[in-house]
Amino acid sequence: MDAEIIAVGSEMLTAERLDTNSLYLTGELNSLGVEVVTKCVIGDDRDRLADAVGRALGRSGIVILSGGLGPTEDDLTREAVAQALGRGLVFHAEIAEALERRFAAMKRKMQEINKRQAFVIEGAEVLPNDRGTAPGQWVAANGAVAMLLPGPPHELKAMFEQQCLPRLAGLVPKQAIRTAFLRITGMTESDLDALISPVYKKYGNPATTILAANGDLQVHLRARCDTEAEADALLAEVARPIEELLGERLYSRTGDPLEVVVGGLLRARHATVAVAESCTGGMLGARITSTPGSSDYFSGGFITYSNLLKSQLLGVSTETLERYGAVSSQTAEAMAAGARERTGATYAISITGVAGPDGGSEEKPVGLVYIGIAGPEGTVAVNRRFLGDRQRIRVFTVQMALDLLRRRLQGLG
Amino acid sequence: MDAEIIAVGSEMLTAERLDTNSLYLTGELNSLGVEVVTKCVIGDDRDRLADAVGRALGRSGIVILSGGLGPTEDDLTREAVAQALGRGLVFHAEIAEALERRFAAMKRKMQEINKRQAFVIEGAEVLPNDRGTAPGQWVAANGAVAMLLPGPPHELKAMFEQQCLPRLAGLVPKQAIRTAFLRITGMTESDLDALISPVYKKYGNPATTILAANGDLQVHLRARCDTEAEADALLAEVARPIEELLGERLYSRTGDPLEVVVGGLLRARHATVAVAESCTGGMLGARITSTPGSSDYFSGGFITYSNLLKSQLLGVSTETLERYGAVSSQTAEAMAAGARERTGATYAISITGVAGPDGGSEEKPVGLVYIGIAGPEGTVAVNRRFLGDRQRIRVFTVQMALDLLRRRLQGLG
Numbered sequence: 001m002d003a004e005i006i007a008v009g010s011e012m013l014t015a016e017r018l019d020t021n022s023l024y025l026t027g028e029l030n031s032l033g034v035e036v037v038t039k040c041v042i043g044d045d046r047d048r049l050a051d052a053v054g055r056a057l058g059r060s061g062i063v064i065l066s067g068g069l070g071p072t073e074d075d076l077t078r079e080a081v082a083q084a085l086g087r088g089l090v091f092h093a094e095i096a097e098a099l100e101r102r103f104a105a106m107k108r109k110m111q112e113i114n115k116r117q118a119f120v121i122e123g124a125e126v127l128p129n130d131r132g133t134a135p136g137q138w139v140a141a142n143g144a145v146a147m148l149l150p151g152p153p154h155e156l157k158a159m160f161e162q163q164c165l166p167r168l169a170g171l172v173p174k175q176a177i178r179t180a181f182l183r184i185t186g187m188t189e190s191d192l193d194a195l196i197s198p199v200y201k202k203y204g205n206p207a208t209t210i211l212a213a214n215g216d217l218q219v220h221l222r223a224r225c226d227t228e229a230e231a232d233a234l235l236a237e238v239a240r241p242i243e244e245l246l247g248e249r250l251y252s253r254t255g256d257p258l259e260v261v262v263g264g265l266l267r268a269r270h271a272t273v274a275v276a277e278s279c280t281g282g283m284l285g286a287r288i289t290s291t292p293g294s295s296d297y298f299s300g301g302f303i304t305y306s307n308l309l310k311s312q313l314l315g316v317s318t319e320t321l322e323r324y325g326a327v328s329s330q331t332a333e334a335m336a337a338g339a340r341e342r343t344g345a346t347y348a349i350s351i352t353g354v355a356g357p358d359g360g361s362e363e364k365p366v367g368l369v370y371i372g373i374a375g376p377e378g379t380v381a382v383n384r385r386f387l388g389d390r391q392r393i394r395v396f397t398v399q400m401a402l403d404l405l406r407r408r409l410q411g412l413g
Numbered sequence: 414m415d416a417e418i419i420a421v422g423s424e425m426l427t428a429e430r431l432d433t434n435s436l437y438l439t440g441e442l443n444s445l446g447v448e449v450v451t452k453c454v455i456g457d458d459r460d461r462l463a464d465a466v467g468r469a470l471g472r473s474g475i476v477i478l479s480g481g482l483g484p485t486e487d488d489l490t491r492e493a494v495a496q497a498l499g500r501g502l503v504f505h506a507e508i509a510e511a512l513e514r515r516f517a518a519m520k521r522k523m524q525e526i527n528k529r530q531a532f533v534i535e536g537a538e539v540l541p542n543d544r545g546t547a548p549g550q551w552v553a554a555n556g557a558v559a560m561l562l563p564g565p566p567h568e569l570k571a572m573f574e575q576q577c578l579p580r581l582a583g584l585v586p587k588q589a590i591r592t593a594f595l596r597i598t599g600m601t602e603s604d605l606d607a608l609i610s611p612v613y614k615k616y617g618n619p620a621t622t623i624l625a626a627n628g629d630l631q632v633h634l635r636a637r638c639d640t641e642a643e644a645d646a647l648l649a650e651v652a653r654p655i656e657e658l659l660g661e662r663l664y665s666r667t668g669d670p671l672e673v674v675v676g677g678l679l680r681a682r683h684a685t686v687a688v689a690e691s692c693t694g695g696m697l698g699a700r701i702t703s704t705p706g707s708s709d710y711f712s713g714g715f716i717t718y719s720n721l722l723k724s725q726l727l728g729v730s731t732e733t734l735e736r737y738g739a740v741s742s743q744t745a746e747a748m749a750a751g752a753r754e755r756t757g758a759t760y761a762i763s764i765t766g767v768a769g770p771d772g773g774s775e776e777k778p779v780g781l782v783y784i785g786i787a788g789p790e791g792t793v794a795v796n797r798r799f800l801g802d803r804q805r806i807r808v809f810t811v812q813m814a815l816d817l818l819r820r821r822l823q824g825l826g
Contacts, residue, residue, distance in 0.1 A: 011624055013449045015440030018431050027428035036426045038461065040453040048451065048472075055468075071603040072623065073610070106800060111607045131801055152626075154802070209429065275695070275716065281702025282688070282695025285716040289694025292770055292803055300722040302715060303688065303698040309713040309756060313726075343722060357705055390705060 001061040001172055002037045003029050006052055008068035008077050009151060010043035021066045021149075021156050028160060031179065031222060032172045034062060044068065049080035057084065057144045062168070067151030069134035071114045077148055078119055078137070085141050087122040091115075095126065095135055102133060124148075127163040131155045138167060145171065175224050178231035180206075180239045181255030182219040184246055185403050192217050199241045206238055214392075215399035216258065248412050251403065258402045259287050265409040266297035271346035273405065275301035276314055276339035278326065278352040279369065284398045299345045304335065314338030327352050327364050329372070332381035336372030340379075347375040347408070349401050355390045369397045373404050414474040414585055415450045416442050419465055421481035421490050422564060423456040434479045434562075434569050441573065445581060446588030446637055447475060457481065462493035470497065470557045475581070480564030482547035484527045490561055491550070495534045498554050502532040508539065508548055515546060537561075540576040544568045551580060558584065588637050591644035593619070593652045594668030595632040597659055598816045605630050612654045619651055627805075628812035629671065661825045664816065671815045672700050678822040679710035684759035686818065688714035689727055689752035691739065691765040692782065697811045712758045717748065723765075727751030740765050740777050742785070745794035749785030753792075760788040760821070762814050768803045782810045786817050 005026070007019035019041050026036045037060060042049045049068075056063045068077030082089050095118035103110040117134055120126055127136030127147075132155040137148040147164055149156045184192060189212040196219065200208040206223035221238055225231040243250055252261050266273060275285045281303055288298050302313050307326055310316040316334040324330040335350035353369025360366035365385065372381040382404065386396045406412075418439070420432035432454050439449045450473060455462045462481075469476040481490030495502050508531035516523040530547055533539055540549030540560075545568040550561040560577055562569045597605060602625040609632065613621040619636035634651055638644040656663055665674050679686060688698045695716050701707055715726050720739055723729040729747040737743040748763035766782025773779035778798065785794040795817065799809045 011622055013439065013452065015436050015443060018433065018436065020431065023428050023431065026426065030428060037458070038453060038455055038465075039426065040451060042451055045450065052451075072606040074623075102800065106798060108601070108604075111603045113607055114603050131805070154805070211429065277695065277698070279702075280699065281707075281711070282690065282698030282714075282716065285690075285695030285718075286693065286699050286807075289692075289718065289768075290804065290807075294694075295718055298694070298718050300716040300718040300726070301695075302726075303695065303713040305698075305702065305708055305711050305713040313713070313715075313755070342726070355702075391703065394699075394703075 001034055002059075003034050003062035003064065004056040004060045005036055005039040006049075006056065006063065006065045007039070007041045007151075008044070008049060008065055008080075009041075010074070012041045012067070013043050019066070021151070021153055024153070024157060025064055025066075025160065028165065029062070031177050032165075032168060033175050033177070033224065034168075034172060044074040044076055046076045046080045046083065049076060050083040053081050053146065054084035057141060057146060061144050061171075063144065063146045064149065065146065066149045066156055069117065069136070069148060069150050071111070071116050071133070073113075075116070078116075078121065081137075081139065081146055081148060082121045085121065085139065085146075089119040090122055092118050092120050092126065095120070099133055121148075127159055129155055129159055130162075131158050136163065138164070176226060176228045176231045177222060177224050178228060178235055179223075180219075180221040180235045181252070182221075182239065182242065182246065182250055183252035183255065183257070184217040184219065184249045185215060185251060185258060185399060186249050187217065188212075189217060192219070195245050196242050199245070200238065203238055206235060215396040218255075248407070248410075251406055258399065258406065260291050262402050262406050262409070263288070263291050263294055263297055265406065266346075269346075269409065271409070272297050272299050274299050274339045274343035274345035274348040276335040276348060276350040276372075277301070277303050278305055278310070278335070278350075279355040280351045280394050280398055281305060283394055284349065284351060284401055287398055287402070299343050301339055301343065301348070310335060314342070325364065327354055327368060327370060329370050329381035329383060332370035332372035332383075333374070333379050334372075336374035336381070337379045340374040347373065347405060349373050349405055350381075351397055351401055353393070353397060355393050357390060367393050369393070369400075371397070371401045371404055373408055375408060377408070414447055415472075416447045416475035416477065417469040417473045418449055418452040419462075419469065419476065419478045420452070420454045420564075421457070421462060421478055421493075422454075423487070425454045425480075426456050432479070434564070434566055437566070437570060438477055438479075438573065441578065442475070443590065445585045446590055447581075447585055457487040457489055459489045459493045459496065462489060463496040466494050466559065467497035470554060470559060474557050474584075476557065476559045477562065478559065479562045479569055482530065482549070482561060482563050484524070484529050484546070486526075488529070491529075491532055491534065494550075494552065494559055494561060498534065498552065498559075500535040503535055504528075505531050505533050505539065508533070512546055534561075540572055542568055542572055543575075544571050549576065551577070587639075589639065589641040589644045590635060590637050591641060591648055592636075593634040593648045594665070595634075595652065595655065595659065595663055596665035596668065596670070596674075597630040597632065597662045598628060598664060598671060598812055599662045600630065601625075602630060605632075608658050609655050612658065613651065616651055619648060628809040631668075661820065661823070664819055671812065671819065673704050675815050675819050675822070676701070676704050676707055676710055678819065679759075682759075682822065684822070685710050685712050687712050687752045687756035687758035687761040689748040689761060689763040689785075690714070690716050691718055691723070691748070691763075692768040693764045693807050693811055694718060696807055697762065697764060697814055700811055700815070712756050714752055714756065714761070715748075723748060727755070738777065740767055740781060740783060742783050742794035742796060745783035745785035746787070746792045747785075749787035749794070750792045753787040760786065760818060762786050762818055763794075764810055764814055766806070766810060768806050768810075770803060780806050782806070782813075784810070784814045784817055786821055788821060790821070
């Protein structure tokens with residue numbers, strides 16, 4: 001069974017935006033054994049969209065539409081799919097009432113226009129949206145199925161996972177597919193590939209994918225077999241030698257991101273962590289607290305962007321700042337030690353660096369960062385130079401800081 | 414005149430890759446006044462591709478294909494376009510000879526298969542490729558034109574610029590395009606549309622697009638006229654009544670994001686800001702410092718995730734915490750006042766709330782946040798309830814906090 005993906009919205013036909021939902025959808029469809037054979041972006045034009053939907057449904061078993069389910073007049077996906085199928089739209093009072101309750105909970109009055117979101121294609125199933133106002137729809141027609149999903153990625157993903165995957169399981173011939181997720185940090189994508197490709201290249205099944213983003217690397221091994229037991233055995237056979245090659249750079253065998261792994265290690269040790277951030281301005285704290293329940297192990301910290309606050313709030317001596325500069329191992333160590341002492345946390349991590357694009361020098365170029373870590377075992381600082389723009393330097397720095405804490409907690413560094 | 418873009422290649426239908434050539438092409442086409450109305454990615458399937466090309470040429474004046482011009486058997490763009498037009502392919506000996514010379518220069522022998530690149534659609538003009546082996550083609554048919562361009566971005570860009578732009582200038586009527594960017598916060602997308610659609614609906618030109626993400630709204634008005642002066646006058650005519658309706662919710666007329674606008678206001682007033690964050694864990698500081706040069710106005714602040722640190726670092730009294738709770742206007746005000754006092758900043762913003770998914774109660778549900786602001790004019794706190802998951806609640810809270818500061822700086826709130 002083949003699939004087509006249609007992203008709806010004129011804003012995705014500009015020079016600035018791409019449809020990235022299709023990457024997520026493609027990954028999920030591929031794991032069901034479904035190939036994506038075409039993807040399109042169509043603007044807010046009902047006839048053009050209806051034409052594309054009609055043709056897609058005529059040749060592929062699965063058609064997924066994302067976007068165009070909002071309340072405004074340029075949100076035309078409902079109308080276009082109805083037109084393609086020659087069906088009407090039916091007003092569902094219970095959807096309108098749920099929307100009204102949602103607005104009331106926010107103490108806001110619902111606009112009349114939001115009622116457009118309560119229209120459902122004849123014969124379609126409504127897919128509830130627990131993250132936004134736009135319900136999705138699932139329409140079967142002539143042996144094919146069309147799914148209408150909201151455009152915002154977090155809404156689309158939740159709906160696809162909760163509503164579409166179970167329904168698709170009934171449509172697509174059953175295969176046992178098991179995936180192993182290995183997560184690694186502290187190396188480049190090409191070094192990772194050079195290291196492990198001698199193992200995975202020996203196998204067509206499982207299929208191996210390497211993903212890299214923001215200093216974080218993932219290896220996905222996807223095995224397809226007749227039974228789950230066979231798939232698990234095959235995965236174990238391939239994953240074991242890869243894990244051995246990765247060694248301590250492997251931080252997760254479950255797919256959990258680094259901040260969740262670090263949180264688990266802290267919780268298991270009844271330990272807490274505090275932060276002292278300069279050039280990252282709060283990003284490390286924000287990332288640690290992105291995990292629900294992080295109050296178990298995160299106490300808080302300091303954003304000391306100016307030298308004055310590094311002294312006042314963390315007790316970094318003016319002598320250290322003057323002699324070694326704000327971007328130095330001495331300052332990083334003093335920041336970490338000060339944050340640990342002033343919060344009473346078991347560990348404190350500090351970050352100070354040159355995020356750019358200005359402020360670099362011959363001696364301390366843009367991208368140079370120092371990360372300090374203070375704990376019961378003592379205080380150390382390490383440095384690294386990251387390349388790229390301000391955002392990249394900051395994101396990579398936060399990733400490395402978390403990994404240093406992970407290694408410290410695992411007794412590795 | 415409208416354009417469609419078709420990217421050819423099964424590798425762009427995987428979960429890892431996007432067609433980014435279309436962004437470059439869209440930007441270039443838009444500056445000629447040409448709209449991109451559809452873009453597609455089609456795999457290496459001749460019939461499917463021929464069908465897509467035929468339909469695109471039937472409805473749009475310009476069809477640009479990228480990729481599928483290589484020497485191997487799965488490079489099918491030449492054949493598919495010929496099939497769509499009902500034309501043959503002609504062998505051009507001079508292309509084959511040029512390829513042979515190119516290989517000879519690299520001291521390599523040309524494979525027989527490379528001769529596939531010497532086939533040209535009947536009636537097409539050959540577009541030389543000075544950066545690779547695949548020549549492009551320019552085919553006029555029935556009042557429309559198809560361009561066959563190589564997939565590698567540096568080859569495509571060079572060919573488009575050198576070969577296609579001069580040819581397009583003769584096809585496309587000269588137009589001036591000017592865009593106005595309005596940015597708004599503090600309302601929903603549907604409220605915004607209800608407010609301003611009575612104005613923009615009166616005009617087909619400029620075209621109006623509303624974008625919403627993370628509590629931030631943008632209105633793009635794009636005017637096309639014969640001259641830039643006319644386009645500017647038209648934009649002013651439409652933007653003025655929209656700006657009046659938006660009033661103080663309009664925070665930018667330049668497209669600058671909120672943290673840049675707030676930074677500019679602080680810098681102009683020689684003022685500084687500090688933060689005191691609980692449930693956002695550093696996100697507000699991270700966002701303020703995402704702007705280069707933010708050290709001019711951002712001094713730093715506190716991440717006080719635990720009650721203990723709210724007392725220790727910010728001086729929030731245990732009485733306040735016990736009597737009103739950590740999520741209260743009293744605590745938010747005390748946090749802001751404490752942060753301002755302890756950093757010496759002109760302003761301080763505090764955030765305390767229930768980001769969820771756990772920790773909510775009847776009285777203080779998940780999504781309830783208090784934002785405090787302390788400044789020379791005094792200290793106040795406001796509250797709001799946001800719906801959605803932990804990430805959404807945190808992002809919307811940061812947006813609202815920045816907007817409160819913007820309003821305070823503009824003397825609005």
